[in-house]
Amino acid sequence: MLFPQPESPEIHEERHPVDGACSHCGAASLATYRAADYQGWLRVVKCQDCLTTADRTRILAPAQGG
Numbered sequence: 001m002l003f004p005q006p007e008s009p010e011i012h013e014e015r016h017p018v019d020g021a022c023s024h025c026g027a028a029s030l031a032t033y034r035a036a037d038y039q040g041w042l043r044v045v046k047c048q049d050c051l052t053t054a055d056r057t058r059i060l061a062p063a064q065g066g
């Protein structure tokens with residue numbers, strides 16, 4: 001049985017497309033999703049082509065089970 005290669009080592013969250021173009025590579029491939037780092041949770045906007053972070057906002061931890 002084959003599994004697809006993960007696109008990034010980050011926690012997988014549902015990604016929502018964002019209007020706009022990447023400031024680094026110019027691709028209209030921005031998406032927003034939650035990610036976690038050593039300080040807690042963030043909502044990030046990242047280019048899905050080159051993985052440049054366009055924006056990041058510190059958020060509260062997601063509710064358990066929600």
Ligand SMILES: [Zn+2]
Binds near residue numbers: 024051
């Ligand atoms: Zn890019």
